[in-house]
Amino acid sequence: xxxxxxxxxxARARVLDARMHAELAASLGHLAEVTASADAALAxxxxxxxxxxxxxxxxxxxxxAAYFILTEALIDGDEAAARAAxxxxxxxxxxxxxxxxxxxxxxxxxxxxxxxxxxxxxxIKSFAAVTAEEAAAFDTLLKxxxxxxxxxxxVLAEELSILLRGVLLARPSDPAVFNFDxxxxxxxxxxxxxxxxxxxxxxxxxxxxxxxxxxxxxxxxTVDEPLVLNPDEELFASPLREDLRPMDGIFHATYVSAxxxxxxxxxxACDALTEADRDAARRMAETDRRxxxxxxxxxxxxxxxxxxxxxxxxxxxxxxxxxxxxxALPA
Amino acid sequence: MKSxxxxxxxxxxxxxxxxxxxxxxxxSDKTGDVKSPVRISDKIGTKTGAVKTGPMTMIxxxxxxxxxxxxx
Numbered sequence: 001x002x003x004x005x006x007x008x009x010x011a012r013a014r015v016l017d018a019r020m021h022a023e024l025a026a027s028l029g030h031l032a033e034v035t036a037s038a039d040a041a042l043a044x045x046x047x048x049x050x051x052x053x054x055x056x057x058x059x060x061x062x063x064x065a066a067y068f069i070l071t072e073a074l075i076d077g078d079e080a081a082a083r084a085a086x087x088x089x090x091x092x093x094x095x096x097x098x099x100x101x102x103x104x105x106x107x108x109x110x111x112x113x114x115x116x117x118x119x120x121x122x123x124i125k126s127f128a129a130v131t132a133e134e135a136a137a138f139d140t141l142l143k144x145x146x147x148x149x150x151x152x153x154x155v156l157a158e159e160l161s162i163l164l165r166g167v168l169l170a171r172p173s174d175p176a177v178f179n180f181d182x183x184x185x186x187x188x189x190x191x192x193x194x195x196x197x198x199x200x201x202x203x204x205x206x207x208x209x210x211x212x213x214x215x216x217x218x219x220x221x222t223v224d225e226p227l228v229l230n231p232d233e234e235l236f237a238s239p240l241r242e243d244l245r246p247m248d249g250i251f252h253a254t255y256v257s258a259x260x261x262x263x264x265x266x267x268x269a270c271d272a273l274t275e276a277d278r279d280a281a282r283r284m285a286e287t288d289r290r291x292x293x294x295x296x297x298x299x300x301x302x303x304x305x306x307x308x309x310x311x312x313x314x315x316x317x318x319x320x321x322x323x324x325x326x327x328a329l330p331a
Numbered sequence: 332m333k334s335x336x337x338x339x340x341x342x343x344x345x346x347x348x349x350x351x352x353x354x355x356x357x358x359s360d361k362t363g364d365v366k367s368p369v370r371i372s373d374k375i376g377t378k379t380g381a382v383k384t385g386p387m388t389m390i391x392x393x394x395x396x397x398x399x400x401x402x403x
Contacts, residue, residue, distance in 0.1 A: 023343040030341040038333040064343075071342060077334030186344060226347045 004221055004308065006258070006315035008155040008331050013162035016220030017058075020189050023223055024067055025053035028089075035074055042082060046070075049089050058095040061166055061191030062112050063088070065119055068187045095165060095190070101139050104170035105129025112168060119187055127170040130196060135169055138196045142167065145205040152270035153263060153331035160213040163220070165190030171197050182208055184215040192216065203267065203277055207284055210263035214256040218312070227251045227309035236302055239294035247303055251313065254295030258316040260288040265323060266331050292320060 003012055028050035036043040053059070066088040073081035088111075102109040104127035117124060130138075149157035170193055172179050183193040192212040199205045218227065228247040235244035238253050245253070264285035268278050296317065299305070305313065322328040339345040 020343075027341065027343040030337055031335070034335045034337045038335055042332070068344060071337070071345070074335045075337070077332050079332040082332075222347060223343070224346065 004311040004315060006262075006312075006319040007329055008153070008159040008262075010155060010158040010162055013159045013217075013220075016217070017162065017190070019223065020064075020220060021053055021058060024059075024064060025050045027067065027071075028053065031071060031074060038074075038077070039079065042079070042086070045086055045090070049086065059089075059092055060095045060100070061188035062115050063092045064189045065115050065185075065187045066092075068119070069115075099142075099161070099164060100166045101135050101142070102166060102168040103130040103132070103135045104168070105131070106135075109168070113170070116168065116185065116188065116193070119185065120183075124172070126173045128173045130169040130171060134196055138167075138169055138194075138199070141199060141202060141205055144202045145209055148202055148267065148270075148272065149206050149209065149263065151272040153266035156210070156263060156266070156331040159217075160209055163190070163216050164192060164209070164213050167191070168193040169196050171195050182212045184212050184219070186219050186222075189219065190216070203273075203280055203284075206267060207260055207264055207288075210260045211256050214259035215252055217259075218252055218255060221308065221312055225306045225308050227306060227312065229304040229306055230302070234302070236298050238298075239291040247299070250295050250298050251303065251305075251309060254292055254299060255312065255316050257288050257292040257295060258320050261285050261292060261320065261323065262328075262331050264288055265328075289320070289324075292316075 001009075001012060001015055003016065005012070028046055032043045032047035032050060035046060066085045070082055070085035070089065073079075073085055102112055104113050113127060117126065146157055146161060149160065168191060172195070180193075180195055181198045182195060184191070185193075194208065194212070199208065226248065228251050230247035232246045232248070235246060236250055238245040238250050239257065264281045267273060267281035268285055270278070270281075273281065296313075299313065303309075319328055
C-alpha cells in the first residue's frame with residue numbers, strides 16, 4: 001500500500017494507526033530489553049505493556065506521551081518517574097470506538113491537559129476552561145463539519161474520521177499574549193487540540209479539520225525518518241506564520257495547505273452548501289493554494305528532503321497541479 | 332536505578348532525529364538534551380494572516396506573539 005499518497009485513503013489511515021501502535025509496542029519492547037539489567041521487575045512490567053499492544057490494544061493519545069516520558073525517565077535513571085509513566089500506560093482504558101471530546105477545565109481531563117502543557121515545552125502555562133455546555137455545542141458543530149465534508153469529499157472525511165480519535169477543547173489563558181486555532185503534537189497520536197472560540201462556522205471547522213488532521217497524517221507517515229534533513233536551527237519564512245520557522249515546520253504548513261485546498265475545493269463544488277458558503281469555500285481554497293505555493297517555493301529553494309519527504313511532497317505537488325488543471329481525482 | 336542507554340534508532344519518535352547530523356550530538360547527551368526529541372514534528376495549526384500558534388512545539392522555537400488581535 002502506498003502510505004505517502006496525497007489522495008485520501010481510509011485503508012491507509014487504518015494502516016497508519018495500526019503501525020503507530022505496533023511501533024509503540026516495539027519501542028516498549030526495546031526499552032524492556034535494555035532496562036532488564038538495571039531493574040528486572042520494571043523491565044517485566046514494561047514488557048507486559050508491550051505485549052498488550054502487540055495483542056491489539058488500542059490506546060488513547062496520552063499513552064503515547066507517557067511512552068516518551070517513560071523513555072526519558074529510564075534514560076535519566078529516574079525510577080519513580082519511570083514507574084509513574086508506566087502506570088499511566090498500564091491504567092489507560094482501551095481507546096473508545098467513538099471519537100472523544102475532552103475539555104480544559106474538566107476534572108477527568110486534567111491529566112491530559114497537564115501532560116500536554118508539560119510536553120509542549122513552550123510558554124503556555126495553562127488553558128482557560130471550556131464549559132461542558134460549550135463542549136456539547138462544539139460536538140454538534142464537529143458532527144456537522146464531518147457531515148459537510150462527507151457530502152463534499154467522502155473519502156477525505158472518512159480518512160480524517162479514522163485518524164482523529166480525540167479532540168481537546170482549550171482556549172488560551174491570556175489570548176493577548178498567545179493564541180491559537182488548533183494544535184497537534186507528534187507525541188499525542190490521534191489527538192487534536194482546538195480552540196472553540198476560533199470556529200465560527202461549520203465551514204471553518206471543516207477547513208480546520210483538514211488542516212489539523214493532515215498534520216497527524218504526516219506524523220503517521222513520519223516513522224522511519226524525518227521529512228526534512230535541514231537542522232532545526234535553520235529558520236525560514238513560513239507561509240502561515242509571521243515568525244521564522246524551521247524547514248520541518250514549513251514542510252508541514254505547505255503540505256496541510258494542499259490538503260486544505262483539496263477540502264475547500266470539494267466544498268466549493270458541493271450542492272449541499274448554500275451559494276454563499278460555496279463562494280466562501282472557493283475563497284478559502286484560493287488562499288490555501290497561495291499558501292501552498294509560497295511554502296513550496298521556500299522548500300524548493302532551501303529544503304533538504306528525505307526520501308519520505310520527497311515522496312510526500314511530490315504527491316502533493318502533483319495533486320495541486322492536477323487540481324489547477326481541473327483533472328484531480330475527487331476526494 | 333541505573334540509567335539505560337537504548338538504541339534510539341529503535342524508538343518511535345527518536346529515530347526521526349537519529350539520522351540527522353545535527354541531532355546526533357543531542358541524542359548522545361543524556362543530560363537535558365535527551366529531551367530534544369520532543370522538538371520533532373510538534374505542529375501547531377496555523378492560519379493565514381491571523382492567529383497562530385506558538386510553541387506546542389519545538390523547544391527554543393519562537394512563539395506566536397500577539398499584538399492586539401493578531402499574532403505577529
